[in-house]
Amino acid sequence: MRYASANTNEQATNMSNRIPVSDFHAYPDAHGRFADYGGIFMPETLMPPLEELAAAYLAMREDPAFIAEFERDLKHYVGRPSPIYHAERLSAKIGGAQILLKREDLNHTGAHKINNTIGQALVARRMGKRRIIAETGAGQHGVATATVCARFGLDCIVYMGAVDIERQKINVYRMKLLGAKVVPVVSGSKTLKDALNEAMRDWVTNVADTFYIIGTVAGPHPYPMMVRDFNAVVGREARAQMLEQYGRLPDVLTACVGGGSNAIGLFHAFLNDREVAMVGAEAAGEGIASGRHAASLSAGRRGVLHGNRTYVICDDNGQITETHSISAGLDYPGVGPEHAFLKDSGRARYVGITDDEALAAFHELARTEGILAALESSHAVAQAMKLARELPKDQLILCNLSGRGDKDVHTIAAREGIEL
Amino acid sequence: MSQRIEQRFADLGQAGRKGLIPFISAGDPLPEATVAIMHTLVAAGADLIELGVPYSDPVADGPTIQHSSERAIARGVGIAQILGWVSEFRLTDATTPVVLMGYLNPIEIYGHARFADDASAAGVDGVLIVDVPVEEAETVALLREKGVREIFLVAPTTTDRRLAAIRARAEGFIYYVSFAGITGASQLDPLAVRARVEHIKQGGSIPVAVGFGVRDAASAVQVAESADAVVIGSALVATLAAATSRDAALAAAHAFLAPIRAALDQAVRR
Numbered sequence: 033m034r035y036a037s038a039n040t041n042e043q044a045t046n047m048s049n050r051i052p053v054s055d056f057h058a059y060p061d062a063h064g065r066f067a068d069y070g071g072i073f074m075p076e077t078l079m080p081p082l083e084e085l086a087a088a089y090l091a092m093r094e095d096p097a098f099i100a101e102f103e104r105d106l107k108h109y110v111g112r113p114s115p116i117y118h119a120e121r122l123s124a125k126i127g128g129a130q131i132l133l134k135r136e137d138l139n140h141t142g143a144h145k146i147n148n149t150i151g152q153a154l155v156a157r158r159m160g161k162r163r164i165i166a167e168t169g170a171g172q173h174g175v176a177t178a179t180v181c182a183r184f185g186l187d188c189i190v191y192m193g194a195v196d197i198e199r200q201k202i203n204v205y206r207m208k209l210l211g212a213k214v215v216p217v218v219s220g221s222k223t224l225k226d227a228l229n230e231a232m233r234d235w236v237t238n239v240a241d242t243f244y245i246i247g248t249v250a251g252p253h254p255y256p257m258m259v260r261d262f263n264a265v266v267g268r269e270a271r272a273q274m275l276e277q278y279g280r281l282p283d284v285l286t287a288c289v290g291g292g293s294n295a296i297g298l299f300h301a302f303l304n305d306r307e308v309a310m311v312g313a314e315a316a317g318e319g320i321a322s323g324r325h326a327a328s329l330s331a332g333r334r335g336v337l338h339g340n341r342t343y344v345i346c347d348d349n350g351q352i353t354e355t356h357s358i359s360a361g362l363d364y365p366g367v368g369p370e371h372a373f374l375k376d377s378g379r380a381r382y383v384g385i386t387d388d389e390a391l392a393a394f395h396e397l398a399r400t401e402g403i404l405a406a407l408e409s410s411h412a413v414a415q416a417m418k419l420a421r422e423l424p425k426d427q428l429i430l431c432n433l434s435g436r437g438d439k440d441v442h443t444i445a446a447r448e449g450i451e452l
Numbered sequence: 453m454s455q456r457i458e459q460r461f462a463d464l465g466q467a468g469r470k471g472l473i474p475f476i477s478a479g480d481p482l483p484e485a486t487v488a489i490m491h492t493l494v495a496a497g498a499d500l501i502e503l504g505v506p507y508s509d510p511v512a513d514g515p516t517i518q519h520s521s522e523r524a525i526a527r528g529v530g531i532a533q534i535l536g537w538v539s540e541f542r543l544t545d546a547t548t549p550v551v552l553m554g555y556l557n558p559i560e561i562y563g564h565a566r567f568a569d570d571a572s573a574a575g576v577d578g579v580l581i582v583d584v585p586v587e588e589a590e591t592v593a594l595l596r597e598k599g600v601r602e603i604f605l606v607a608p609t610t611t612d613r614r615l616a617a618i619r620a621r622a623e624g625f626i627y628y629v630s631f632a633g634i635t636g637a638s639q640l641d642p643l644a645v646r647a648r649v650e651h652i653k654q655g656g657s658i659p660v661a662v663g664f665g666v667r668d669a670a671s672a673v674q675v676a677e678s679a680d681a682v683v684i685g686s687a688l689v690a691t692l693a694a695a696t697s698r699d700a701a702l703a704a705a706h707a708f709l710a711p712i713r714a715a716l717d718q719a720v721r722r
């Protein structure tokens with residue numbers, strides 16, 4: 033009955049607003065719930081495999097041999113730990129707080145996504161599943177999945193919206209070079225959410241031998257927890273690095289939020305450090321007021337999408353509506369349920385960054401620090417720059433630079449009217 | 453509190469007949485034809501009507517129902533309008549059960565309490581929400597309080613432990629999904645279906661309807677050997693989609709369903 037009286041979204045939000053939480057690391061519960069969010073809203077056919085996955089993963093999570101295997105690959109294959117880099121020239125130019133970058137762009141394949149795909153591929157292998165499916169938006173998760181499938185000798189099929197295939201051609205070719213089959217999705221809005229739908233349809237059809245590697249902290253339980261756990265290495269590392277390099281924790285964390293995996297990856301280790309503030313940067317596209325955005329937490333409402341209760345962007349009939357962002361990786365009408373919980377509990381704050389702000393931050397970082405950030409990550413950089421302007425010089429802002437921008441060079445050139 | 457579903461299955465059992473359950477997407481092919489199509493299906497032999505509530509992201513559905521949902525959505529079809537159609541249907545048909553089938557988000561946005569009140573008032577007898585498994589059934593518990601039956605799916609993958617939990621909660625009938633896959637696929641294996649349906653029926657008296665992969669008289673007859681009722685969706689939706697006018701849709705609905713009704717009755721008598 034806990035949701036039954038959630039008559040309107042206004043009520044729902046107010047009910048769970050500012051709930052006192054004693055231990056943020058105690059979530060989710062056994063049903064995959066982060067207070068009011070999360071859960072397992074899936075067709076019956078997929079419930080037994082989800083139960084099987086949850087049981088298998090919960091055991092592996094405590095298994096020292098599994099953890100050692102995962103950490104070995106993170107070190108020798110991914111190239112972890114990634115450094116924390118003080119963006120001194122950028123900070124000096126702004127003249128406020130110091131911006132520190134957690135360099136996930138330096139990982140193998142160029143983004144945080146590989147932390148998760150290594151983890152899930154190891155789970156799949158241990159469960160004896162040799163056929164891997166994945167969805168991708170920007171192509172980064174698709175590339176990271178194709179990469180680990182090549183590494184572990186697994187079959188790989190990647191679903192990708194036809195619109196995204198068009199705007200991320202280089203990543204499509206990268207996946208093919210790695211031996212993956214890329215299947216264009218032409219249903220619905222032909223973007224990330226539809227790729228997820230199609231991957232689920234594949235899974236329902238081939239449930240016996242197939243493992244679905246979801247690319248963000250969304251989907252039904254245990255995915256939001258499992259993907260978070262695999263990305264939580266980012267925050268664990270960063271927390272230790274901060275203490276070692278600066279003798280203290282950062283004052284504020286910032287990360288971009290599409291589905292929310294890089295953000296929760298950074299935030300998680302710091303959740304019980306109440307003095308550390310957290311700000312998630314969602315894609316405000318052409319501005320929240322324009323309606324062309326992908327800011328589920330800032331401008332969406334409480335609903336259910338892809339197996340979990342969270343904030344979604346939909347119309348009054350409950351139909352998921354098309355989103356917009358310059359970055360394909362943030363172009364998603366839902367968001368991981370743990371972020372919905374962090375928002376309502378007041379532990380983290382979520383704000384919108386427009387296409388133009390992200391682009392400006394991209395250029396600023398390129399010129400002052402010699403780093404081409406992914407357009408997704410540029411949203412986090414833009415937010416870090418905003419915060420730096422407001423905060424005194426001795427404050428430390430730790431920004432997750434979730435990926436590198438090589439994949440976006442064509443998009444940026446086209447937007448600026450340059451033909452390559 | 454309506455007993456239409458129980459009454460209908462009791463009547464079928466007494467008459468020694470099998471139930472025929474057509475599925476249509478509400479509002480497709482033409483919103484103004486939905487109520488008339490429902491009546492036509494009853495006239496052609498439907499025992500219960502499943503009315504699909506269109507949703508933008510139907511993960512359990514194949515292209516036929518995806519596209520029909522997209523067409524209905526493009527015409528602005530939503531829950532309020534669909535409940536209006538059920539009320540209208542009830543003005544002249546007080547006995548044929550109507551079950552809404554769809555996904556959770558439209559109901560979530562409509563509001564659970566409001567939905568339970570309005571669905572019950574409109575004369576909806578049952579609701580099958582594809583993405584609400586038995587674990588999450590509390591989400592829609594208000595429906596049960598209002599006398600609207602919670603219909604659950606059982607799949608080929610369902611374990612005995614889950615089956616027991618579903619049986620304990622299920623009302624009206626159990627909808628057995630004949631294969632692991634999406635609607636509109638054609639992987640029907642009548643022998644496997646028979647074994648599973650018999651297994652499900654061993655545990656209690658709740659009727660079992662079988663859907664997914666039933667597309668014509670022959671497959672309906674095969675499935676009805678073990679099932680209490682058969683559900684026909686994609687094949688009917690595809691037939692209706694080809695109709696360009698209201699009259700053509702009604703004619704197509706009748707022409708599609710009547711022979712299946714006849715074949716089912718014929719097979720049982722044999």
Ligand SMILES: Cc1ncc(COP(=O)(O)O)c(C=O)c1O
Pocket residue numbers: 143144145169170171172173247248249288289290291292293294295360361362406408409434435436
């Ligand atoms: C570099 C990068 N950052 C962020 C994201 C957004 O995903 P998430 O919010 O799960 O971190 C993507 C997705 O493709 C990405 O490629």
